[in-house]
Amino acid sequence: MGLVVQKYGGSSVADAEGIKRVAKRIVEAKKNGNQVVVVVSAMGDTTDELIDLAEQVSPMPAGREFDMLLTAGERISMALLAMAIKNLGHEAQSFTGSQAGVITDSVHNKARIIDVTPGRIRTALDEGNIAIVAGFQGVSQDKKDITTLGRGGSDTTAVALAAALDAEVCEIYTDVDGVFTADPRVVKKARKIDWISFEDMLELASSGSKVLLHRCVEYARRYNIPIHVRSSFSGLQGTWVSSEPIGDKKVEQAIISGVAHDTSEAKITVVGVPDKPGEAAAIFRTIADAEVNIDMVVQNVSAASTGLTDISFTLPKTEGRKAIDALEKNRPGIGFDSLRYDDQIGKISLVGAGMKTNPGVTAAFFEALSDAGVNIELISTSEIRISVVTRADDVPEAVRAVHTAFGLDSDSDEAVVYGGTGR
Amino acid sequence: MGLVVQKYGGSSVADAEGIKRVAKRIVEAKKNGNQVVVVVSAMGDTTDELIDLAEQVSPMPAGREFDMLLTAGERISMALLAMAIKNLGHEAQSFTGSQAGVITDSVHNKARIIDVTPGRIRTALDEGNIAIVAGFQGVSQDKKDITTLGRGGSDTTAVALAAALDAEVCEIYTDVDGVFTADPRVVKKARKIDWISFEDMLELASSGSKVLLHRCVEYARRYNIPIHVRSSFSGLQGTWVSSEPIGDKKVEQAIISGVAHDTSEAKITVVGVPDKPGEAAAIFRTIADAEVNIDMVVQNVSAASTGLTDISFTLPKTEGRKAIDALEKNRPGIGFDSLRYDDQIGKISLVGAGMKTNPGVTAAFFEALSDAGVNIELISTSEIRISVVTRADDVPEAVRAVHTAFGLDSDSDEAVVYGGTGR
Numbered sequence: 001m002g003l004v005v006q007k008y009g010g011s012s013v014a015d016a017e018g019i020k021r022v023a024k025r026i027v028e029a030k031k032n033g034n035q036v037v038v039v040v041s042a043m044g045d046t047t048d049e050l051i052d053l054a055e056q057v058s059p060m061p062a063g064r065e066f067d068m069l070l071t072a073g074e075r076i077s078m079a080l081l082a083m084a085i086k087n088l089g090h091e092a093q094s095f096t097g098s099q100a101g102v103i104t105d106s107v108h109n110k111a112r113i114i115d116v117t118p119g120r121i122r123t124a125l126d127e128g129n130i131a132i133v134a135g136f137q138g139v140s141q142d143k144k145d146i147t148t149l150g151r152g153g154s155d156t157t158a159v160a161l162a163a164a165l166d167a168e169v170c171e172i173y174t175d176v177d178g179v180f181t182a183d184p185r186v187v188k189k190a191r192k193i194d195w196i197s198f199e200d201m202l203e204l205a206s207s208g209s210k211v212l213l214h215r216c217v218e219y220a221r222r223y224n225i226p227i228h229v230r231s232s233f234s235g236l237q238g239t240w241v242s243s244e245p246i247g248d249k250k251v252e253q254a255i256i257s258g259v260a261h262d263t264s265e266a267k268i269t270v271v272g273v274p275d276k277p278g279e280a281a282a283i284f285r286t287i288a289d290a291e292v293n294i295d296m297v298v299q300n301v302s303a304a305s306t307g308l309t310d311i312s313f314t315l316p317k318t319e320g321r322k323a324i325d326a327l328e329k330n331r332p333g334i335g336f337d338s339l340r341y342d343d344q345i346g347k348i349s350l351v352g353a354g355m356k357t358n359p360g361v362t363a364a365f366f367e368a369l370s371d372a373g374v375n376i377e378l379i380s381t382s383e384i385r386i387s388v389v390t391r392a393d394d395v396p397e398a399v400r401a402v403h404t405a406f407g408l409d410s411d412s413d414e415a416v417v418y419g420g421t422g423r
Numbered sequence: 424m425g426l427v428v429q430k431y432g433g434s435s436v437a438d439a440e441g442i443k444r445v446a447k448r449i450v451e452a453k454k455n456g457n458q459v460v461v462v463v464s465a466m467g468d469t470t471d472e473l474i475d476l477a478e479q480v481s482p483m484p485a486g487r488e489f490d491m492l493l494t495a496g497e498r499i500s501m502a503l504l505a506m507a508i509k510n511l512g513h514e515a516q517s518f519t520g521s522q523a524g525v526i527t528d529s530v531h532n533k534a535r536i537i538d539v540t541p542g543r544i545r546t547a548l549d550e551g552n553i554a555i556v557a558g559f560q561g562v563s564q565d566k567k568d569i570t571t572l573g574r575g576g577s578d579t580t581a582v583a584l585a586a587a588l589d590a591e592v593c594e595i596y597t598d599v600d601g602v603f604t605a606d607p608r609v610v611k612k613a614r615k616i617d618w619i620s621f622e623d624m625l626e627l628a629s630s631g632s633k634v635l636l637h638r639c640v641e642y643a644r645r646y647n648i649p650i651h652v653r654s655s656f657s658g659l660q661g662t663w664v665s666s667e668p669i670g671d672k673k674v675e676q677a678i679i680s681g682v683a684h685d686t687s688e689a690k691i692t693v694v695g696v697p698d699k700p701g702e703a704a705a706i707f708r709t710i711a712d713a714e715v716n717i718d719m720v721v722q723n724v725s726a727a728s729t730g731l732t733d734i735s736f737t738l739p740k741t742e743g744r745k746a747i748d749a750l751e752k753n754r755p756g757i758g759f760d761s762l763r764y765d766d767q768i769g770k771i772s773l774v775g776a777g778m779k780t781n782p783g784v785t786a787a788f789f790e791a792l793s794d795a796g797v798n799i800e801l802i803s804t805s806e807i808r809i810s811v812v813t814r815a816d817d818v819p820e821a822v823r824a825v826h827t828a829f830g831l832d833s834d835s836d837e838a839v840v841y842g843g844t845g846r
Binding site: 016019020023050053054056057058059060061062064065066068069071072073075076078079080081082083084086087092093094096099144146 | 439442443446473476477479480481482483484485487488489491492494495496498499501502503504505506507509510515516517519522567569
């Protein structure tokens with residue numbers, strides 16, 4: 001008998017009908033001979049409504065209390081889901097994150113899981129129950145306070161439980177059919193990916209793909225837990241994310257997995273930085289001390305005549321104010337002329353392990369952008385990804401052009417061969 | 424420094440404004456030099472909304488999951504209240520029933536508190552925090568499952584915590600000014616009671632007064648915790664419930680504390696019962712086995728000619744069906760002619776320890792009812808209470824008549840003297 005962990009997002013359990021539909025699907029998995037653990041998010045807009053209430057009573061809600069508040073959402077959905085399953089004649093028990101043994105650090109609102117001790121879940125399964133677990137929440141190791149895991153936390157809960165219980169698969173149910181070669185809202189011809197490696201999925205996630213968060217995929221890779229991303233509204237196979245294709249699936253790794261884009265970032269350019277050792281370090285120490293996460297970094301070639309250079313980096317728009325303030329405050333220590341802030345940028349990324357061994361991918365990428373008349377402002381690469389920053393307005397057209405150029409459109413032949421030498 | 428436990432009901436924290444108003448009041452108590460523990464109910468209609476959701480997914484929600492669901496309500500209100508207090512510049516921490524050490528038995532939906540181990544509350548207080556505790560909930564001793572205490576459970580939580588923490592007073596904040604000599608919706612001239620003994624309060628509570636539940640008063644009496652029932656909307660003194668009048672209050676015990684009424688009961692008459700030993704036992708064993716709680720019991724004098732008698736008893740209307748079914752099922756074993764069910768009855772009770780020593784109270788009570796043209800169907804008495812059953816339609820007039828006759832009206836002189844000998 002296999003052990004399956006299923007995770008259902010808020011849109012899948014938005015109302016009583018949704019909960020009943022999900023309950024039927026869970027019972028199917030149980031009837032198929034599996035032990036079933038279900039991780040569930042808060043219903044639909046519940047979390048937003050709770051946040052709204054918090055803002056009405058306090059402009060700066062304290063972390064501990066904010067977590068206590070938000071975790072009420074999953075408590076409601078998991079209890080209702082357990083009731084709905086029992087109403088179908090099957091045994092189910094719901095567990096809070098704390099009861100399920102999800103132990104975290106004490107960083108409220110974005111706690112990290114440091115251990116999972118699912119003794120009560122194991123007992124419930126052994127007694128023939130379906131176990132329903134509240135996603136997104138845990139209990140802190142030192143203070144025994146309720147914590148939340150931050151954005152996408154329910155996916156992480158599911159993968160962490162799957163790892164602790166040595167599950168065969170972690171099924172992530174959502175409102176889309178799987179991971180696509182590009183955002184289907186932008187690229188009509190985007191194709192559902194049948195299988196993708198952890199590495200490519202990690203790059204897609206950190207490049208703007210919203211289906212799975214980086215943190216959840218990273219956890220799954222570390223413990224080698226296959227993820228199956230699929231729709232809770234259909235019975236279709238979705239996208240498998242794993243180290244190797246699963247079972248008898250003869251899926252060959254695509255050269256290019258997909259095109260991701262992201263318009264949530266801004267660019268800061270530090271102008272007139274003396275080109276001497278320690279300058280970049282001073283800038284990024286300032287940013288790090290302000291607890292701002294940065295993404296791409298580019299340093300221009302220094303102008304010989306002045307001995308000054310410019311350093312640009314991208315960061316979430318939401319952290320722009322904080323970064324600017326920190327830099328301005330430390331301007332005397334760092335030494336620069338001025339700051340430029342630009343939040344009208346977009347990032348397009350091409351991801352695929354195949355680019356390691358297929359020369360010419362980079363050239364073809366830039367040609368596609370050039371043919372579409374898209375100007376490139378910054379470039380950054382990893383072994384299996386190329387990213388460029390463009391004007392935000394150019395993003396949709398750029399994504400479509402690249403998607404077509406690499407033969408990813410659903411009506412094109414698959415194989416695309418690249419000439420040239422090296423990337 | 425004194426320790427005060429305050430309890431706020433759902434109507435006091437119905438929205439963000441209510442929560443902010445309550446937060447100010449709590450901070451006042453803290454500023455007055457007290458250690459403050461606050462027990463809070465779910466906001467306004469939250470519990471009803473959750474029950475409605477449960478009914479949508481399952482006609483018979485399981486006890487364990489139902490409790491898990493309902494406890495989300497207090498989790499929301501307590502976290503918001505803690506945030507609102509912190510926003511006023513004071514430290515506050517919220518605790519679930521489980522975190523607060525409220526240990527119960529495993530009877531879901533109406534668990535009983537069997538122990539309170541408020542170690543975390545004590546620590547929070549010692550560190551200068553205001554402690555906010557979820558009312559109505561606990562954790563079962565054996566299975567560590569979340570439980571709820573049933574109707575009025577938050578009051579019981581407050582009194583139990585007050586006892587465990589050896590508080591000076593348990594303040595119950597509600598939407599009325601205190602306990603009245605009669606229901607002010609029925610008797611316009613009803614008077615707020617300044618002080619009432621535990622015993623009289625217990626009788627009022629079991630006779631239909633809704634302000635405090637019997638269970639909560641019983642707990643307070645056992646541990647001798649003074650209760651102060653008052654309005655969260657005004658700064659007025661409310662009603663003190665304690666063994667003796669508190670502090671320098673020279674309040675004399677009234678002869679009559681008040682008039683309670685109850686129209687939530689029905690009457691079942693078992694007609695044609697053989698008048699021999701064991702018959703009543705058979706009837707009430709049947710009722711007890713069906714887990715139906717009964718109130719008044721009256722057996723008529725047997726008719727000599729037939730050797731048959733009638734037995735009548737009252738019970739909550741909500742349990743009428745269950746009792747009738749159980750009796751019909753056991754009719755062969757018990758032996759009776761027929762059952763009569765009457766849900767158009769009402770009960771009027773006069774409560775006051777003074778009736779023990781003031782002869783004539785019973786006579787005056789019956790005279791008042793007679794003068795008002797109210798027919799009496801059943802009578803039951805305790806040492807400090809007389810109750811009668813009448814037609815439901817007669818109840819308002821009967822309550823007003825008795826209230827006036829015993830000098831309880833707010834514009835009458837207080838002292839009323841009764842003549843006659845004995846009750």
